[in-house]
Amino acid sequence: MDVAKLESWLEENGEPKYRAAQIRQAVFKDHVSSYDEIATLPPALRQRLSRELPILSVSQDRLEISRDGRARKAVLRLADGRLIETVLLKPSPARLTTCISSQVGCAIRCSFCATGLMGFARSLSAEEIADQVLFWRQHIGCHGIEGSLTNVVYMGMGEPFNAYDAVAESLRRLTDQRQFAMAARRISVSTSGVAPKIARFGREFPQINLALSLHAAEDGLRAPLVPLNKAYPLKALAQALRDYLKATNRKIFLEYVMLQGRNDSPQNARALVRFAKSCGPLPLLHVNLIAYNAAVPGHAATPEPEIRRFQAALLKEGLAVTLRQNLGRDIHGACGQLLVSESQNVAAPAGRGAGAGSEGVR
């Protein structure tokens, strides 16, 4: 739902201005999934809009629900036929969080991440990014799921800062009171470390949370895990985080996936504390430890007792540390597991509708 596109379509078609407000109310507040549900619109207008300007730019291809019912993963088809994944999580009874994608695949190719194996196809548009949130709002309404969608994390497929302009525009839409009206403080963007964009993001979106996918705090160890480290080593990242803190004075989240025998030793914990101290005051840094979800051969999860020991070592040095809840493992919807196979993920030939842009959710 691109409001600017909708408004110009209505104007070009001689419709009164208040139609846009009626449609915005129905889509963003009532979460209708079809123009047919908007009783205030004349039937002929509903039909034309359904044909020419579908509410969603994405359509559901598949949906999986975890055994415990706390995670849902949707494979969404884009207008060009390509596929992305997006996840809805229920970390607590009242709270629903969606993890959304910013690109089809990812060029960063982190060694432990399934999305990295896909390679990179293209970045999403602002509309395709924001429509993942709209998709889940409709889904929650249609399926009577308890709770409301309060949090959005840009931690799905892709590196958000490699699609900076589209991500920035999607953030403006999500926080626009006339559209999604989401609280900026409940939105988080995660980067693998595109240093030049970090300070810019702080200046442009000081209320939105920043997470850095750190995973190792020594260059020699981080570069094989997160190849972007070669372009932006830890020294450059620490400088970018200092600039970010100066601009926002807001807490930064350091994400750290625990890989057995790779980054989980006491020495690795000490390096992490040193890195955090080089970025800014420790109360402004928060470490999220993530138990590794089997995604790529050659990597194994650190056993939980060792994760606890690692956590204790960080706590002792004054760092705030939490263990991230791992939801949706059984449907491959957890951190690092999002993947659409190459054979499925091809663009439709030009001019052939691929099914995307259909209204509604199933």
Ligand code: SF4
């Ligand atoms: S972890 Fe993030 S940045 Fe790295 S390959 Fe996966 S999607 Fe890309």
